[in-house]
Amino acid sequence: MALPRLLAAPAATYDGRMRLQDASDEWLAKRAARGDADAFEQLVLRYQDRLYTLALRVTLSEPDARDCVQEGLISAWRAIDRFRGDARFSTWIYRIVLRKAYDVLDRRKRTAEPMEEIVIASSDRPADDRLDLIAALATLEPEFRAAVVACDIIGMSMDEAAAALEVPAGTVKSRLHRGRSRLAVELEAHRAS
């Protein structure tokens, strides 16, 4: 019974980057909780693109997205001993970064920062349809946009998105449906103009 588990899990004493790359998120998180920065680095490398995408599509700003991811990962490092193994690491880290992104949106709302300058990120390739899509996504309300980004762009399951967005799965489903519908209308309007 124990043998397959031993074979599946990386040995507690590893001697190279290859072993860390093979490790599961939860194993790496446990190592990180014991102070292993290399294990945490592996998680950073594994998730940085997805976290950045999530933050960028929600905040619509490259500098803000970068800050969200950086602050979120540092917060995760500080709190990783509180990460419970019964939840998925991905859900936990998505939730942390999403909270940072929502904080940015709240701050922006309070300071009335103009949206026009931050709608299209410069890293988006200047292909017309892609610009259309990103611009249409930017017109959605943040909660609808977050549901669309989580499920469609990042590829989270409904349950995972619900946990990350901290709303019931039914709410995610409804926001996703309404978000997609409005996105379709926006894209149609873009095309017509």
Added chain:
Amino acid sequence: MTENGHTDHEQLSRRLHEQGQAQAPPGLAGDVMRQVRAEPRRPQRAWLRPVALCATVAVLLLAGIAGLTRVGGGSGQSSLAGSAAETRSAGSATGLPQKNQLASPDAVSPERRVAGVPADKLATLSPLPFCAAQAQGYALRVPAGRYAAVSRQLQAWAAARPTGAAAYDVQIRRAAASAQLALTCP
């Protein structure tokens, strides 16, 4: 949702997945890890948390038990003493000595006993009841709020007792705050 609408959503979803991805800026992971390594975590001692929790619970329980013992012991004693005094008082009113009259004073500690209180002074507090011949003194039931003052007063009277004056030993019993000051047989 119509079939057409469903297909639209699926296509949209696919497009979003293909075109919505972004790459993290090149220096992001490096910056994060520099900060992470600058504040190394102390490895958590996994066993320490439950031990600390158990120790805290034990200390709280002990403190609670000690507190209850103190409060419960004090009030229990006073209520017991009070009810015993009332029982004795009722007994003495009939003029018959009670069976356990002499057993109950065990609960009274010696420092609550004041010896040689002049009878005339004692009578100013409460009428002196008639007790059995072998009784050497009286029990004084005192409301909790007046306990210290009455105790001091009795000691003062005892100290200033004139030679040859009739005197009694008095056991002071703390009663509930609402109780009446009363002398009873011990």
